[in-house]
Structures are given as C-alpha cells and as structure tokens.
Amino acid sequence: MNERVMRVLEYDKMKEQLKEHVTSSLGRKKVEALMPHSSFTEVKKDLARTKEGVKVLGLRGNVPLGGIHDIHAHIQRARIGGTLHSSELLEVADTIRAGRRMKVFVHDMVEEEIDVPELEQIVAGIFPLTELERKIKGAIDDHGEVMDIASPALRQIRRQIRKSEAAVRSKLENYLRSPDQQKKLSDTIITIRNDRYVLPVKQEYRSSFGGIVHDQSSSGATLFIEPQAVVTLNNELREGKMKERQEIERILKELSSEVQKHTEELLQNLTYVTELDFLFAKARYAKALKATEPILNEEGRFVFKKARHPLIDQEEVVPIDVELGTTFSSLIITGPNTGGKTVTLKTVGLLTLMVQSGLFLPVDEGSEATVFTKVFADIGDEQSIEQNLSTFSSHMTNIVNILQEVNHESLVLFDEIGAGTDPTEGAALAVAILDDVYKRGAKLVATTHYSELKGYAYNREGVMNASVEFDVDTLRPTYRLLIGVPGSSNAFLISRRLGLAEDIIERAEKELHTDTRQVEKMISSLEKERRQVEAEWEEATRLREEAETLYRDLEQRIRELEREKELILERTREKAEDDWKKAQKEAERIIEELRTLQKESAHIKEHRLIDAKKKLQEAEPKTSKRREQIKRKAKKERTFSPGEEVRVARFGQTGTVLEKLDEKEYLVQLGIMKVNVTADEMEKVKEEKTKQPMRPVTSVSTHNTVKPELDLRGFRYEDAMREVEKYLDEALLAGYPRVHIIHGKGTGALRKGVKELLKNHPNVKSTRDGGMGEGGLGNTVVELK
The missing domain is CATH 1.10.1420.10 (MutS, DNA mismatch repair protein; Chain A, domain 3)
Structure with missing residues (x-):
C-alpha cells in the first residue's frame, strides 16, 4: 500500500x-x-x-x-x-x-x-x-533504591554510616542548645555543604568555631562552617559513604552480569x-x-452491513450497507455534494485496510471482507503547486499511475472521476477509464456528478448504480447509501423550494437535452418504486415477525401439552407397574402357601384349595380389573332412565330425561325446551351426598367401609381435590383421629394442591410429611379435630 x-x-x-x-x-x-x-x-x-x-x-x-x-x-x-x-x-x-x-x-x-x-x-x-527477577527484586526496592539486604557488607556499612551521622548530629546539636553559641549562629539549624554537616555562623564569629569554611551566603553575612570538633567524625562519615557507593556499584555490576547471561x-x-x-x-x-469480526473470504467479495466510519463519532455516524464482488464488481455512486459520497468511498477503503491489519470492523454481525493485494485511491483536491499542475492534471497523473499497476486482485476508489475539465470530455474519459479498470478484473467504487455515468451501469454487466439519499423536504442529505438506484441532482427541485422564479426554472428545463430529461425521469421513477418496495418490505417483515411469534407460541404450547401427556402416561405406567408387582407378590405368596399345604398333608381338603384359588384370582392386577370396571361403567352410564338428571354437552345445560325414543336417542327437558339428544351427548349428574351431623364414634356404622388412608395416585388434579373433600368428611364421621393421604411425589403439583386444601380445611388440626416407612414426601399425615 x-x-x-x-x-x-x-x-x-x-x-x-x-x-x-x-x-x-x-x-x-x-x-x-x-x-x-x-x-x-x-x-x-x-x-x-x-x-x-x-x-x-x-x-x-x-x-x-x-x-x-x-x-x-x-x-x-x-x-x-x-x-x-x-x-x-x-x-x-x-x-x-x-x-x-x-x-x-x-x-x-x-x-x-x-x-x-x-x-x-x-x-x-x-x-x-524467575531467578533473575528474584535476585533483582531482592536487592532493589520499588523506588529503585538498593536495599540494605542486598549484601551483608552493605548492611554493615550502612549501620556504621547511621552511627557516624548520629554522632555528628549530636555534636552539632550541642552548639544549637548552648545559649552562648546560639547568638553566634545565623539560624539554629544543621545543614549540609559538600556532603558534610555544617552550621550557619555569623561572619563576625568565624574564629569562635575553628574548623573548615565550606560556603557562604550570597550576602556574605553567613558562613557555613564545619566546626573542628566534628571534622574527624565527618571524615569517618564520608569514608563510610564512599564504601557504600563502592558496594552498591559492586552489587549493580553483579546483577548486570546476571542480565548479560x-x-x-x-x-x-x-x-x-x-x-x-x-x-x-x-x-x-x-x-x-462495538466492532465485530468479519467473515473472511478469498473470492474478492466484501459485504459491509451497517458499516460505520471509525473516525466519525459513533453516536452520530449514519451506518451504510455496501457490497462489492457479489453480483457486481463495480459500483458507481451518484448524488449531490455533501451527501456522503466521499465518506462512503473512505469507509470502504479504510475498513478494507483495517481488516487487512487484523482489526475488527465497525459493522454488524454477518459482514464479509476480503484481502486485496493492492488498494488504490484517487480522492480529494490535491493541486500540486510545485509541479504547476491543475486539479485535473493532478488527478489524471494519479490515475495514470494507478492504471499502470492495477490488476484483478486490486481495489480501486475514484472520487469525482473525470471532474475538473469540460463535462462532455470528462464524462467520456471517465467511461473509458472505468471500462479499462473493469476489464482488468479489479473491484471498483467510483463517485461522479455526470449524468452520462448514471446510465453507465445499465449498459454494463457486473456494474451497479448507487446513490446517496437527499431529503428534498428538509434540503438536507440523509447520508444513506441506496444501491441499485442512481442519484438525482435535484437542482431544479431545490431551486424551486428556495424560491427561484418559476419561469427561470422552466427555461432551464428546456435547455436540457432530451436524453438528460429522460434519465432524470427514469431516476425519479426508480426512486418512487424503491420507496414503495421499501414500504411493502417493511410491512412484509412486520407480518412475518408476527407470524413467527405466533408460531413460536403455538410450538411452546404443543410442547407443554406433550410434556403433560407424557407425565400422565408415566404416572399411569408407574401405577400399573406397582399394581402388577403387588399382584405378583401376592400370587407367589399363595403358591408358596399351597406348596406348604401339600407338604403338610397328602390329602388337602377341598374347601382349602377353593379358598386358595379365590385368593389367587383376587391377586389379579387392579389395572385389569379397573379397565373392565370402566368399560362396564361407561356402558351403564350411556343408559338413561326417565326422570334422571343429565348434562347435555352440546348445550352446556342440565336437564331431565323424559323418555327413551330408541337405543341411542332420548327426549330431554332443558328448561322450557324439549329436545332430542343422543346418548353420546349426555352424562349423568351425580347426586351430592347430604352431609350428616357428627355422631359419637361408637355409633358410626361406616367405620368398616372407610379406610384410614386415601390413595390419589393416578387421579387428575380436579378429581383429586374433590376426593380429598369427600374423604375428610367420611373419615371424620368414621371417627378417625388421624388419616394418610397418599399423593405420590411426581411433579409436586398434586402434593402442593393437597397441602393447600388441608391448610384451609376447618376439620384439619395439623399436617406433616410421612416419615420413614410412611412413604416420605409422597404421603401427608393428617390430624383431624
């Protein structure tokens, strides 16, 4: 590049x-x-x-x-x-x-x-x-200072330095505390000059301290003197610091040699x-x-969805959809100035360079990108004063250089191709250049104002028109890119809206060539059709989304019904299996009993064999018996007698049977009407039992028929709730202080419903889950009042 x-x-x-x-x-x-x-x-x-x-x-x-x-x-x-x-x-x-x-x-x-x-x-x-890091960190602190622990010698030297410093400061502080000496000092502080501790002494008392003068103030009124009493101590301190520097130098050299390795x-x-x-x-x-990874291809194709130029504020930039190398390899963009043509061109070019630099692109998911061996661009007004070239000459020089290198693996971007010269010649030259690039197999995006180029795409296979949208109502560009529709200059329309005299506009329109007017009309027609198609597409999209939502809801409902069906079947299978296992165990017990009887006596009494056979028959699984009962009950319930109350499903009302017309049809009184109803449409209305007053336990005659437990497994939810209500009344009449309601574990819905009913029942004292040997969570133990 x-x-x-x-x-x-x-x-x-x-x-x-x-x-x-x-x-x-x-x-x-x-x-x-x-x-x-x-x-x-x-x-x-x-x-x-x-x-x-x-x-x-x-x-x-x-x-x-x-x-x-x-x-x-x-x-x-x-x-x-x-x-x-x-x-x-x-x-x-x-x-x-x-x-x-x-x-x-x-x-x-x-x-x-x-x-x-x-x-x-x-x-x-x-x-x-790790070892090199440890050695360096063990010798140098986070501020870059060599620590005492860097070596035993350094630790000893610094200890001696601190001792010498303390001795020097102690001596000098004696001067500061002495009233006689204080008046000879310019200030009661200890300071440092030439790495030695000194006192600020007034000029006139120079001889009172002896020692060495290291410095004086700018006015000369103060001398910085090292008193004779601390000269030796300062010498020791200086010597210690020299040793410290030498040891630090040795440590740093040793660490540097480790780095060298x-x-x-x-x-x-x-x-x-x-x-x-x-x-x-x-x-x-x-x-x-908010960039995404584009899908990379080797076919020279890019499809940028909702592409945004990275250098424009991402909150303000208008996304564009642009593609090349799909059904067309050249894109000709037309439209008014400041409409976004150049931004579109730069967006395509910069995003291509970005993806070839390994960067994600500011585009929507599902966008595609490709790799070009070279990207060429002729964009902007670049007059060359040094070479004395006009705008046209500058552009043409650049285009000449591009045409010398372009090939089928190139991307070429032309901005306002052929501009800067006579429009007729410029347009003809632009067409010839575009044709040359197209024949070489390069991918091309070009912008133009020329009307001649608006029809260019219609005469070339693999070339597509595009335009930047302009809102003629607000006289502002929308910056949207419309592929497939050439742009209209809208010069007359804009001038008319801005107040230019109508007669001037009419004369201008007459000056236009017939071909140009036809092109403009064609563009207007295409634009109108595009808007209509867009509106219809949006409506179709909305309807499709609604249909998809409805479809998803129905699918969900079907899945729920299937799950409910499977659950019911599973519970039924489990109950049938339990009944079968119980029956099998009972049969085995009876057979074992027969064998025992056979061993006890060679001649078994007839009545004992009959009893055993009866027990064996009674051990038949309940499910088989239940099916037969249901069949008999269904057949029985489809037979009605005059005077019986029935519910007619077709009318959703309860009525009374008047007479039987034939084997399948009855005359039924429904309110003030008499209607003919088939047996299949009716069901008997069960009479509710009247609740009897409480009796003493000793007088209850139903005790032998009401069991101390109610098994709800296999019942539907509503039926189960009715059975519990009925059973509690009967258990109370039977005098039971405690009963068991067996609901199983299952999905937990039945258990929850039973618990809720018992919680609010006036005759229930308390409830608890079954314990060990009582069925656990599948059984609820009820204490009655």
Missing part, C-alpha cells in the same frame, strides 16, 4: 485511535509500524488473535499487562559488559514479571478449558526467568510481551468501536 493511499484514507488517524489502547511504549511502536497485509493467511491469523483478545476481555474484563518497559537499550549495554543503573535493573525485573504473569494468566484459562490457541502459542515463547531470553520475551500488548490493544479498540 503506498503512502498516498494511506494518507487519503486516513489510516494514520485510525492508528492514533488504536494507540490509545496500548499499555506500553513497545505497544505504541508496534502500532506505529502497523501496515496492512496482502496475504490472506497473515490476515486470517491476525484476526484470529484479535478474536481471542476480545474473547478474553469478555470473560476476564482485563489482563495483567502492567509493568512492560522498553529495555532494549538496557539489554544491549549489559551484553557488552556495562553496568546498569538500579532503576534500569528494576525495569528489567518488572518486564520479566509482566511476561511471567501473562504466561500464568493464559495457562489458567487453558486449565479452565477456555480455547485460546493463539495466546498459548505466544506465551509458550516467554521465559519465566540472559540477553537472548530477555529479547525474546520483549518480542512476545509486545505482541500481547498489541493484541489486546486491538481487542480493546474493537470493544470501543
């Missing part, structure tokens, strides 16, 4: 935005050196890395990248035997730590089965260098931590732009 194309497409301005997301000077340099790739493989790899960065930020929120420094110069100096400063060694240790933390960070994600192969590959090249590993670490900083800068930039 040449420098001029990068400049006109504002690639460098985009990189300035990207720089805001790096964490180190190394990352900044990496961004500054960023250039688009022309290799599909390289672009795919870079996009994969950006994708992993976005994924990690989404999962972790941030990454431990702090502490990276550009230590290239430090490493090179250590390599040739130089001694590094303590702060430089600290930067080396911090950079080692940053790489090590990132290595651990990625390994932790891998252990959590988060798939990040590109990050794994990067951190695999980072050397932990690992220069290659450190340089490799720098490469990888720089790559990590750059990778996560791209990920953070994608997050800031």
Whole structure:
C-alpha cells in the first residue's frame, strides 16, 4: 500500500485511535509500524488473535499487562559488559514479571478449558526467568533504591554510616542548645555543604568555631562552617559513604552480569510481551468501536452491513450497507455534494485496510471482507503547486499511475472521476477509464456528478448504480447509501423550494437535452418504486415477525401439552407397574402357601384349595380389573332412565330425561325446551351426598367401609381435590383421629394442591410429611379435630 493511499484514507488517524489502547511504549511502536497485509493467511491469523483478545476481555474484563518497559537499550549495554543503573535493573525485573504473569494468566484459562490457541502459542515463547527477577527484586526496592539486604557488607556499612551521622548530629546539636553559641549562629539549624554537616555562623564569629569554611551566603553575612570538633567524625562519615557507593556499584555490576547471561531470553520475551500488548490493544479498540469480526473470504467479495466510519463519532455516524464482488464488481455512486459520497468511498477503503491489519470492523454481525493485494485511491483536491499542475492534471497523473499497476486482485476508489475539465470530455474519459479498470478484473467504487455515468451501469454487466439519499423536504442529505438506484441532482427541485422564479426554472428545463430529461425521469421513477418496495418490505417483515411469534407460541404450547401427556402416561405406567408387582407378590405368596399345604398333608381338603384359588384370582392386577370396571361403567352410564338428571354437552345445560325414543336417542327437558339428544351427548349428574351431623364414634356404622388412608395416585388434579373433600368428611364421621393421604411425589403439583386444601380445611388440626416407612414426601399425615 503506498503512502498516498494511506494518507487519503486516513489510516494514520485510525492508528492514533488504536494507540490509545496500548499499555506500553513497545505497544505504541508496534502500532506505529502497523501496515496492512496482502496475504490472506497473515490476515486470517491476525484476526484470529484479535478474536481471542476480545474473547478474553469478555470473560476476564482485563489482563495483567502492567509493568512492560522498553529495555532494549538496557539489554544491549549489559551484553557488552556495562553496568546498569538500579532503576534500569528494576525495569528489567518488572518486564520479566509482566511476561511471567501473562504466561500464568493464559495457562489458567487453558486449565479452565477456555480455547485460546493463539495466546498459548505466544506465551509458550516467554521465559519465566524467575531467578533473575528474584535476585533483582531482592536487592532493589520499588523506588529503585538498593536495599540494605542486598549484601551483608552493605548492611554493615550502612549501620556504621547511621552511627557516624548520629554522632555528628549530636555534636552539632550541642552548639544549637548552648545559649552562648546560639547568638553566634545565623539560624539554629544543621545543614549540609559538600556532603558534610555544617552550621550557619555569623561572619563576625568565624574564629569562635575553628574548623573548615565550606560556603557562604550570597550576602556574605553567613558562613557555613564545619566546626573542628566534628571534622574527624565527618571524615569517618564520608569514608563510610564512599564504601557504600563502592558496594552498591559492586552489587549493580553483579546483577548486570546476571542480565548479560540472559540477553537472548530477555529479547525474546520483549518480542512476545509486545505482541500481547498489541493484541489486546486491538481487542480493546474493537470493544470501543462495538466492532465485530468479519467473515473472511478469498473470492474478492466484501459485504459491509451497517458499516460505520471509525473516525466519525459513533453516536452520530449514519451506518451504510455496501457490497462489492457479489453480483457486481463495480459500483458507481451518484448524488449531490455533501451527501456522503466521499465518506462512503473512505469507509470502504479504510475498513478494507483495517481488516487487512487484523482489526475488527465497525459493522454488524454477518459482514464479509476480503484481502486485496493492492488498494488504490484517487480522492480529494490535491493541486500540486510545485509541479504547476491543475486539479485535473493532478488527478489524471494519479490515475495514470494507478492504471499502470492495477490488476484483478486490486481495489480501486475514484472520487469525482473525470471532474475538473469540460463535462462532455470528462464524462467520456471517465467511461473509458472505468471500462479499462473493469476489464482488468479489479473491484471498483467510483463517485461522479455526470449524468452520462448514471446510465453507465445499465449498459454494463457486473456494474451497479448507487446513490446517496437527499431529503428534498428538509434540503438536507440523509447520508444513506441506496444501491441499485442512481442519484438525482435535484437542482431544479431545490431551486424551486428556495424560491427561484418559476419561469427561470422552466427555461432551464428546456435547455436540457432530451436524453438528460429522460434519465432524470427514469431516476425519479426508480426512486418512487424503491420507496414503495421499501414500504411493502417493511410491512412484509412486520407480518412475518408476527407470524413467527405466533408460531413460536403455538410450538411452546404443543410442547407443554406433550410434556403433560407424557407425565400422565408415566404416572399411569408407574401405577400399573406397582399394581402388577403387588399382584405378583401376592400370587407367589399363595403358591408358596399351597406348596406348604401339600407338604403338610397328602390329602388337602377341598374347601382349602377353593379358598386358595379365590385368593389367587383376587391377586389379579387392579389395572385389569379397573379397565373392565370402566368399560362396564361407561356402558351403564350411556343408559338413561326417565326422570334422571343429565348434562347435555352440546348445550352446556342440565336437564331431565323424559323418555327413551330408541337405543341411542332420548327426549330431554332443558328448561322450557324439549329436545332430542343422543346418548353420546349426555352424562349423568351425580347426586351430592347430604352431609350428616357428627355422631359419637361408637355409633358410626361406616367405620368398616372407610379406610384410614386415601390413595390419589393416578387421579387428575380436579378429581383429586374433590376426593380429598369427600374423604375428610367420611373419615371424620368414621371417627378417625388421624388419616394418610397418599399423593405420590411426581411433579409436586398434586402434593402442593393437597397441602393447600388441608391448610384451609376447618376439620384439619395439623399436617406433616410421612416419615420413614410412611412413604416420605409422597404421603401427608393428617390430624383431624
């Protein structure tokens, strides 16, 4: 990509935005050196890395990248035997730590089965260098100062220095506390000159202290004197500090030699931590732009959905839908000035350069992008004063250079092609240039004002018209790109709305060539049809969404009904299986009893065999008996007698049977009407039992028929609630103090309903779940009042 194309497409301005997301000077340099790739493989790899960065930020929120420094110069100096400063060694240790933390960070994600192969590959090249980091951190603190613990000798030297300092200060403080000496001092403080402790003495008392004069004030009224009494102590202190410097120098030299041993590993670490900083800068930039990963293809096709120019405020930019290389390879955009044609051109160019730099794009999901070997652009007014070239000459010079290099793997962007010269000649030249680019197989986007080019797409296969929309009511552009419709200049319409005299506009319209008027009419017609199609499309979309919603609701309801059906069938199967197992056990017991009887006596009495056979028959599964009962009951219930109350489903009313007309039809009185009703349409109305007053337990005759437990398993919810109400009354009459209601576990709905009913029943004292051997949660024990 040449420098001029990068400049006109504002690639460098985009990189300035990207720089805001790096964490180190190394990352900044990496961004500054960023250039688009022309290799599909390289672009795919870079996009994969950006994708992993976005994924990690989404999962972790941030990454431990702090502490990276550009230590290239430090490493090179250590390599040739130089001694590094303590702060430089600290930067080396911090950079080692940053790489090590990132290595651990990625390994932790891998252990959590988060798939990040590109990050794994990067951190695999980072050397932990834990020992070197430990030695540096063990000698130098976070402020870059060599610590006492760096060596035993340094600890001893500094202890002696502190002792000497204390002795010097003690001697000098005696001068400050003495009333006789205080009047000879300019100020009662101890200060330092030439690394030696001194006192500020008035000029006239110079001889009173002896010792050495190190400095004097600007006025000469004060001398900074080292009294004779502390000269020896100051000498000792100075000697101690000299030893300290020598020991620190030795420690730093020793640490620098350790760095020298690992220069290659450190340089490799720098490469990888720089790559990590750059990778996560791209990920953070994608997050800031709300960008997405485009689908990459090798067919020279891009489809940008709701594309936004990254340099325009993302809250104000108008998204555009633009594509190329699908059913057409050239796009001719027409429309008024300031309508957004150039912005569209720059958006296409910059997004192409961004994706080839491994960056996500500010587009909607499902967008596609491709890789071009070269991108060419002729955009903007670039007169060359130095070369004495006009606007047209400047553009033509650039176009000539483009045509010398363009091929089928190129993207070409022309802004106002053929402008700056005679319109007729310019239009003809533009058509010829567009044809040449088209024949070479390059992808092309061009903007123009020429009416001749509005019909260009209709005469060329693989060329498509487009326009930037203009609102003639507000006289403002909408910045929307409309593919398939050429733009109208709207000059006459705008002039009319702005108040230009009608006769002037009419004369102007007459001056237009017939072909031009026809083109304008065609454009107006297409625009009208487009708006109509858009309205119909929106209505169709709305209806489709409503249908989809209804379909989803129905599907959900069907699934719920299926689940309910399966649940009922499962409960029925479980009950049948339980009944069968009980019957089988009972049969086995009876057979065993027969065998025992056979062993006891060779001659078994007839009545005992009959009893055993009867028991065996009674052990038949209840489900079989239940089915027969249901059949008999159904048949019986379809027979009605005059005077019986029945409910007629067809009318939803209760009536009385008057007479039987034939085997299937009856005459029924429904209110004031008499109607003929078939047996299938009727069902008997059960008479409610009248509730009897409470009797003493001793007088209850139903005790033998009412069991101390009620089994609701297999009942429907409503039927079960009615059975519980009825059973509680009967149990109360029977005198039971406690009963068991068996509802099973199932889905919990029946259990919940039973609990709720018992909670509010006036004759229930308390309830509890069944305990061990009582059925657990499948049984509720009820204490009656």
